[in-house]
Amino acid sequence: MPGGIDPHTHLAVEALNTESVDDFFSGQAAALAGGTTMHIDFVIPVNGSLIAGLKAYEKKAKKSCMDYGFHMVITKFDDIVSRDMEIMVKEKGINSFKFFLAYKGVLMVNDELLLEGLKRCKSLGALAMVHAENGDAVFEGQKRMIQLGITGPEGHALSRPPLLEGEATARAIRLAGFVNTPLYVVHVMSIDAMEEIAKARKSGQRVVGEPVVSGLALDDSGLWDSDFTTASKYVMSPPIRASGHGKALQDALSNGVLQLVGTDHCVFNSTQKASGIDDFRKIPNGVNGIEERMHLVWDLMVESGQISVTDYVRVTSTECARIFNIYPRKGAIIAGSDADIIILNPNSTFEINARSHHSRTDTNVYEGRRGKGKVEVTIAGGRVVWENNELKVVPGSGKYIEMAPFSYLFSGIDRADASYLSSLNAPVKRFKSTT
Ligand SMILES: NC(=O)NCCC(=O)O
Ligand SMILES: [Zn+2]
Numbered sequence: 001m002p003g004g005i006d007p008h009t010h011l012a013v014e015a016l017n018t019e020s021v022d023d024f025f026s027g028q029a030a031a032l033a034g035g036t037t038m039h040i041d042f043v044i045p046v047n048g049s050l051i052a053g054l055k056a057y058e059k060k061a062k063k064s065c066m067d068y069g070f071h072m073v074i075t076k077f078d079d080i081v082s083r084d085m086e087i088m089v090k091e092k093g094i095n096s097f098k099f100f101l102a103y104k105g106v107l108m109v110n111d112e113l114l115l116e117g118l119k120r121c122k123s124l125g126a127l128a129m130v131h132a133e134n135g136d137a138v139f140e141g142q143k144r145m146i147q148l149g150i151t152g153p154e155g156h157a158l159s160r161p162p163l164l165e166g167e168a169t170a171r172a173i174r175l176a177g178f179v180n181t182p183l184y185v186v187h188v189m190s191i192d193a194m195e196e197i198a199k200a201r202k203s204g205q206r207v208v209g210e211p212v213v214s215g216l217a218l219d220d221s222g223l224w225d226s227d228f229t230t231a232s233k234y235v236m237s238p239p240i241r242a243s244g245h246g247k248a249l250q251d252a253l254s255n256g257v258l259q260l261v262g263t264d265h266c267v268f269n270s271t272q273k274a275s276g277i278d279d280f281r282k283i284p285n286g287v288n289g290i291e292e293r294m295h296l297v298w299d300l301m302v303e304s305g306q307i308s309v310t311d312y313v314r315v316t317s318t319e320c321a322r323i324f325n326i327y328p329r330k331g332a333i334i335a336g337s338d339a340d341i342i343i344l345n346p347n348s349t350f351e352i353n354a355r356s357h358h359s360r361t362d363t364n365v366y367e368g369r370r371g372k373g374k375v376e377v378t379i380a381g382g383r384v385v386w387e388n389n390e391l392k393v394v395p396g397s398g399k400y401i402e403m404a405p406f407s408y409l410f411s412g413i414d415r416a417d418a419s420y421l422s423s424l425n426a427p428v429k430r431f432k433s434t435t
Contacts, residue, residue, distance in 0.1 A: 003037025003340035005320040008262030026360035030291035035375030037340035038067040050084035064398030071096045077116040089124045093402025101168040102133035122181035125405030129184040132168035153231035155280040157239040165238045166192025173200045182206040182409035187264045189215040189238040191248045198257045209258040211249045213289045219243040232273040233363040235283045254306045260319040263289030267361040287365045299371030325407040339382035348374035
């Protein structure tokens with residue numbers, strides 16, 4: 001089958017945080033060992049400059065051992081950002097931008113900025129992505145937990161409940177509908193958010209919902225573990241939810257309400273996580289998943305009979321290639337496409353643990369998990385890079401994949417705009433009556 005494409009990773013963020021290029025490569029090695037042959041990574045601008053941000057990331061990525069692409073994060077909006085967004089799309093091969101509705105005072109954008117961003121994305125044919133949690137309310141929830149004396153990792157989940165994810169998802173969807181531009185909701189973690197996506201899609205709105213493997217496979221019980229190292233490894237945002245949400249997200253993936261599976265892979269080791277030992281607000285957010293995604297999605301969804309093998313290929317590879325406009329170069333095994341191929345043995349078993357995984361991080365949120373369906377061979381660009389449990393990666397062999405704007409999600413948007421305009425019956429030509 002075609003190699004996996006992970007639409008949502010933060011390997012470069014990890015490497016920037018630790019100033020260690022090795023962390024970027026260890027994440028990539030993990031990806032290849034897990035059957036993912038391309039990842040799309042988030043670039044967070046340095047000092048608000050998209051161009052400087054991209055340069056910093058490009059430096060890290062030079063010795064990449066696998067194919068990769070970039071999304072770009074927008075944290076402010078002015079004429080310079082607007083121009084830089086155009087450069088990113090027209091010259092740098094970036095066709096999506098992420099807006100954080102959470103992380104108040106750091107990355108969060110308000111509705112005015114989100115609207116400006118949505119309009120700019122639409123004009124460039126770029127896909128707007130949202131991290132959907134109400135950051136103002138999260139801030140309030142965090143204060144509430146601290147006042148209650150809840151300073152440990154469980155306070156993270158308690159301070160940002162599903163309703164805040166549902167609210168922000170609904171708001172982003174409505175604003176994207178108002179602008180009439182496609183919207184991609186990253187890391188959908190709750191029933192509340194999923195139901196907003198279901199409603200919008202039913203009405204015909206172009207909304208893509210991305211569950212991540214942690215949201216599908218885990219529940220929040222780990223956050224209540226009495227060992228801080230164990231509990232803190234599960235801290236990510238939106239939080240891993242109470243039991244019941246994961247199964248609902250699985251159902252939504254199998255019935256088409258949600259379209260593709262990402263990881264949001266963004267790991268911090270236990271020393272980094274320990275910076276929040278006295279205050280959950282200081283625990284860096286993020287969990288692993290890039291090595292586990294293909295295995296766990298197979299085991300959870302195919303082995304259990306919830307989706308077909310064809311649907312597995314769609315949600316782990318093909319749909320991502322189509323949304324980010326790189327199909328059929330990626331996401332397919334046909335003449336002319338890159339020879340990114342994996343062999344997954346459905347009868348072979350896997351067991352996950354931090355001792356044997358390929359990321360440099362020292363914990364794994366799936367520790368001890370066993371299942372069926374193991375990637376035995378990974379071929380990237382026609383070269384075997386993983387076989388007999390052995391990695392054969394060559395630094396520098398990975399290519400930067402440019403992604404063109406105006407994916408299929410934009411087709412017909414202009415006609416919908418035209419019919420909206422003709423439906424207005426305005427402006428009304430008026431005369432002023434004389435009395
Ligand atoms: N999700 C998370 O906790 N970490 C990565 C950054 C983000 O996507 O919010
Ligand atoms: Zn996010």
